[in-house]
Amino acid sequence: MAQKKMGKQTLQFSSAPVITSAAAVVGPKEGQGPLGDKYDMVCDDTYLGEKTWENAEQKMMQYSMELALEKRGLLPADLDFYLAGDLLNQIISANYTARFLNAPFLGLYGACSTMAEGLCLAGILLEGGFGERIGVSVSSHHDTAERQFRYPTELGAQRPMTAQWTVTGGGSCVLERIGTGVKLTHATIGKIKDMGVSNSNDLGSAMAPAALDTIKTHLEDLGRKVDDYDLIITGDLGIFGHTLLKELMQKEGYPVERLSDCGVLIYDPNQDTHSGGSGCGCSAVVLAAHLMEKLHKGEYQRIFFVGTGALLSPISVFQGETIPCIAHGVVLEAPSNE
Amino acid sequence: MPAKKDEGKENSKVDKQAIRERIKEREALIAQNFVLAEQEMTRLQQELQKEHQKVLYWEAKAKGAEKEHFNGLRLEIERQQKRLALPEQIVYQSTALRLAPKQTVVKNVVMAFLVGGTICLAGQVILNIFLQNGLAEKEAGAATSALLVFLGAFLTGLGYYDELGKVAGAGSIVPITGFANSIVSSAMEFKREGFVYGVGARLFTVAGPVIVYGTLVSILVGLIYFFINRANFTLL
Numbered sequence: 001m002a003q004k005k006m007g008k009q010t011l012q013f014s015s016a017p018v019i020t021s022a023a024a025v026v027g028p029k030e031g032q033g034p035l036g037d038k039y040d041m042v043c044d045d046t047y048l049g050e051k052t053w054e055n056a057e058q059k060m061m062q063y064s065m066e067l068a069l070e071k072r073g074l075l076p077a078d079l080d081f082y083l084a085g086d087l088l089n090q091i092i093s094a095n096y097t098a099r100f101l102n103a104p105f106l107g108l109y110g111a112c113s114t115m116a117e118g119l120c121l122a123g124i125l126l127e128g129g130f131g132e133r134i135g136v137s138v139s140s141h142h143d144t145a146e147r148q149f150r151y152p153t154e155l156g157a158q159r160p161m162t163a164q165w166t167v168t169g170g171g172s173c174v175l176e177r178i179g180t181g182v183k184l185t186h187a188t189i190g191k192i193k194d195m196g197v198s199n200s201n202d203l204g205s206a207m208a209p210a211a212l213d214t215i216k217t218h219l220e221d222l223g224r225k226v227d228d229y230d231l232i233i234t235g236d237l238g239i240f241g242h243t244l245l246k247e248l249m250q251k252e253g254y255p256v257e258r259l260s261d262c263g264v265l266i267y268d269p270n271q272d273t274h275s276g277g278s279g280c281g282c283s284a285v286v287l288a289a290h291l292m293e294k295l296h297k298g299e300y301q302r303i304f305f306v307g308t309g310a311l312l313s314p315i316s317v318f319q320g321e322t323i324p325c326i327a328h329g330v331v332l333e334a335p336s337n338e
Numbered sequence: 339m340p341a342k343k344d345e346g347k348e349n350s351k352v353d354k355q356a357i358r359e360r361i362k363e364r365e366a367l368i369a370q371n372f373v374l375a376e377q378e379m380t381r382l383q384q385e386l387q388k389e390h391q392k393v394l395y396w397e398a399k400a401k402g403a404e405k406e407h408f409n410g411l412r413l414e415i416e417r418q419q420k421r422l423a424l425p426e427q428i429v430y431q432s433t434a435l436r437l438a439p440k441q442t443v444v445k446n447v448v449m450a451f452l453v454g455g456t457i458c459l460a461g462q463v464i465l466n467i468f469l470q471n472g473l474a475e476k477e478a479g480a481a482t483s484a485l486l487v488f489l490g491a492f493l494t495g496l497g498y499y500d501e502l503g504k505v506a507g508a509g510s511i512v513p514i515t516g517f518a519n520s521i522v523s524s525a526m527e528f529k530r531e532g533f534v535y536g537v538g539a540r541l542f543t544v545a546g547p548v549i550v551y552g553t554l555v556s557i558l559v560g561l562i563y564f565f566i567n568r569a570n571f572t573l574l
Contacts (some may be wrong), residue, residue, distance in 0.1 A: 025398075041394075041397075041398035049409075059555060063394055063398075066390065066391035066394050066395075067394060067395055067398060069391055070392060070394070070395040071395070075384065075388055075391075076387055077384055077387075100387075101387075102383070102387075165526045283523070314392055315531060318531035318532055318535040318536060319530060319531055319532070320532070
């Protein structure tokens, strides 16, 4: 049997499970962003005809999964497992979506790294031969996140320049053990990094060290160089966090030209988000809409997708705790030409 | 991956009509959902899921009036999904209700009466003592309230009031000592989150609604009283 664990934290999927379908559903602000025409569905408002934002977020997650299934011609009943998570207390968006889909469900919480976490676990399940098809979804919603983590949405508070804008959107992937699509070849499971940042309005700088640690470990584990990848893309460090990560990487002697961040790509600087996007939805919709397309077109042959998560809670913030951060990475390769 | 997109164009027209008709047909089936066999239910559920994601897919691609149309169709499907799930839930809930442990209502009421009555009796005794010692009626009332609030807060701080509440229920919540308990317990609980975001922000988590609606009702009652008085006055 081929070696499955490489180095300290990296898993090798020799059967190379594939992402056969992916879909992204976003809110209006994301629709106006630079990737606006790539999403599968852009909603007209942030309510989606629901009474609450929480319901709207759940619907976005559900719709993204349904669209991903429909694109592939599958039904929820075809899923062996459904892995999902979001930012709300007790991951309610994921729970209600799983209720709708009626598939065996494992709920995940990795804050904004949940998409990467889900892909890692899906890879493990498929590589282990425990199923044929797995759905992975995540979602976030600007207004539900504001309500839970910060202030009432209509409060006239001034956001600091390091603050990021939680992406309103849901992203889903369908992974299959056998098939054609973007290949999942490796996963690196991250460790918690806490550099003592306790400002919940500055998650970018809190998470950058975690991203660095995972990228470094990954390259060491596989004996690869940055140049082996067309792109190393982090989840939601945002503009400030991305700048910091570049600085840290440069100090360690890595080239930084191929480094990018979903939180930087998702909004236009004119959209007044301050430091870019964040939230589970951020990396998920950029992956589902933008990165998948580039991989399918062959513009990228191999990328390292690093989901970054700040694992804080409103209570831990008020109690003055620092923010534990994590980053999980997966290697995605363009579909082979068959 | 986006391969299916265009081949569906031709197909989708046929399907759309089919789905619309199927919704109508299904309506009759769902109407008798209490007698449907489990297999049939599962089949219908899956059929609805399939149609839902298909219509959603068209809706995502469509624009303007067509989008509205698909949206309407999808809402119909969602309504049927909810209705289909209903009987199973109702049957289960009635089973659960039948087997649920009985609430000890009589015991609760008696204990509430005894404890609540005792607290009120204590209040009366305190009031009488104040009156005897020469306080005017209004002042004696205020002093009694203050003392009871203090006692409620003090016992909460010592950790006795919640033990009392466990036995007494409404008997220890309704009197003014219960109000003191609701505020002091919040203060103790949220001190861990600091004095601003903890105590300051959440002191009235429990007592807040009492204050807001108590004030509101007192204003309403005052207004009613005022207008009745005026009516009497003008009639005279």
